[in-house]
Amino acid sequence: MYMSDQVKMYIDKSSWIRRMFEEGLELKKKFGQDKVFDLSLGNPDLPPPKEVKETLENIVKNYDPSYHRYMPNTGFPLVREVMAKKITQEQGVKVNFEEIIMTCGAAGALNVIFKTLLNPGEEVLFPSPYFVEYFFYAENHQGIPKPVPTKEDFSLDMDKIENAITSKTKIFLINSPNNPTGQIYSEEEIKELCDLLIKKSQKLGRPIYLVSDEPYRNLAFDNEKVPSIFQFYNNSIIAYSFSKELSLAGERIGFIAVHPEIENKNFILEGLTICNRILGFVNAPALAQRVVANCAFSKVNVDVYQKRRDIICNILNEAGISFIKPKGGFFIFPRIPIEDLKFCEILKEKLILAVPGRTFGSSNHIRLSFCVSEEILEKMRPNFLEACEKIQNYV
Numbered sequence: 452m453y454m455s456d457q458v459k460m461y462i463d464k465s466s467w468i469r470r471m472f473e474e475g476l477e478l479k480k481k482f483g484q485d486k487v488f489d490l491s492l493g494n495p496d497l498p499p500p501k502e503v504k505e506t507l508e509n510i511v512k513n514y515d516p517s518y519h520r521y522m523p524n525t526g527f528p529l530v531r532e533v534m535a536k537k538i539t540q541e542q543g544v545k546v547n548f549e550e551i552i553m554t555c556g557a558a559g560a561l562n563v564i565f566k567t568l569l570n571p572g573e574e575v576l577f578p579s580p581y582f583v584e585y586f587f588y589a590e591n592h593q594g595i596p597k598p599v600p601t602k603e604d605f606s607l608d609m610d611k612i613e614n615a616i617t618s619k620t621k622i623f624l625i626n627s628p629n630n631p632t633g634q635i636y637s638e639e640e641i642k643e644l645c646d647l648l649i650k651k652s653q654k655l656g657r658p659i660y661l662v663s664d665e666p667y668r669n670l671a672f673d674n675e676k677v678p679s680i681f682q683f684y685n686n687s688i689i690a691y692s693f694s695k696e697l698s699l700a701g702e703r704i705g706f707i708a709v710h711p712e713i714e715n716k717n718f719i720l721e722g723l724t725i726c727n728r729i730l731g732f733v734n735a736p737a738l739a740q741r742v743v744a745n746c747a748f749s750k751v752n753v754d755v756y757q758k759r760r761d762i763i764c765n766i767l768n769e770a771g772i773s774f775i776k777p778k779g780g781f782f783i784f785p786r787i788p789i790e791d792l793k794f795c796e797i798l799k800e801k802l803i804l805a806v807p808g809r810t811f812g813s814s815n816h817i818r819l820s821f822c823v824s825e826e827i828l829e830k831m832r833p834n835f836l837e838a839c840e841k842i843q844n845y846v
């Protein structure tokens with residue numbers, strides 16, 4: 452064979468995403484960029500906070516040719532100090548710089564964590580609906596991805612989780628605020644999950660790791676609190692990202708934070724460090740590290756996403772489409788009365804692009820992103836309502 456069978460399968464699996472993307476481009480070419488309502492992409496469109504540009508200017512002003520050299524695989528120690536402070540503040544548990552490893556975003560972080568922890572055939576469990584890349588990341592490292600259904604309101608279903616855990620389960624992966632649902636797991640849910648993982652780990656005689664994928668932690672609405680993970684579970688690791696909270700998705704910058712009391716901490720830290728290197732990341736981008744060190748406590752204007760969320764909820768209410776109101780992030784996952792592919796097809800006739808829910812594990816939903824302006828959403832409103840009227844013929 453001229454290429455890997457597995458990669459060919461991945462291409463097939465994601466072919467319709469590519470098709471949709473290409474069709475979106477075609478529509479934009481045909482009708483004009485501003486006539487197409489593209490709610491399919493989760494590409495942060497808000498400007499980064501002003502501190503990002505100021506930091507870049509200062510870096511250039513104080514430019515030193517040594518800035519571009521190789522560094523320790525874990526990142527600059529001074530940058531890791533800042534991230535340790537940030538995680539200490541967010542988690543309410545003292546974290547030290549040695550427990551931080553700078554990475555190429557959360558995607559890089561998750562791959563490094565999975566490579567470090569997984570033996571072939573071990574399971575990575577995660578609630579469904581889910582971020583589709585989890586499948587690829589787990590399989591990259593010979594893990595078995597295993598989605599576990601959530602309740603109707605996308606909260607964790609502890610009975611289902613308990614039944615899904617087997618002797619092969621190595622990692623439980625959560626993402627809150629969630630892509631695609633926008634839900635935040637409550638402190639009670641997190642505590643209950645951690646108690647269950649402690650009980651199951653004791654039975655297995657080894658830890659099940661709790662990995663928390665946190666690109667949206669600081670995009671919570673209505674003063675919602677995103678609960679700490681570290682306070683409730685020692686064998687936990689956080690995959691953090693600045694792609695969304697600083698709108699720096701293209702810069703590929705994030706980090707791993709390891710619980711200071713994790714079992715076999717030194718081995719795990721050494722493992723993560725070598726995996727960052729041998730997966731080919733080597734280290735997180737030097738320039739981006741300098742930027743986030745200075746902007747780690749800033750964030751984009753989350754009120755803008757919240758206002759857009761309110762407009763979309765209003766449109767969905769007017770259209771009679773049911774949904775669970777997102778508590779954070781920039782996605783909504785409405786329940787639809789007909790199959791997702793057909794629904795998306797009808798939306799497309801009205802020049803609205805959405806992602807079929809099956810990508811995230813449910814063909815009864817679609818995903819809409821709020822990475823477009825309020826004006827565009829308001830312009831889209833009549834088209835969306837017309838599409839939903841047409842859909843009534845298929846119900």
Ligand SMILES: Cc1ncc(COP(=O)(O)O)c(C=O)c1O
Nearest residue numbers: 556557558582626630692694705
């Ligand atoms: C749930 C989730 N995890 C991880 C990532 C990857 O983020 P990063 O850009 O930091 O690699 C994304 C990006 O969309 C995401 O939605």
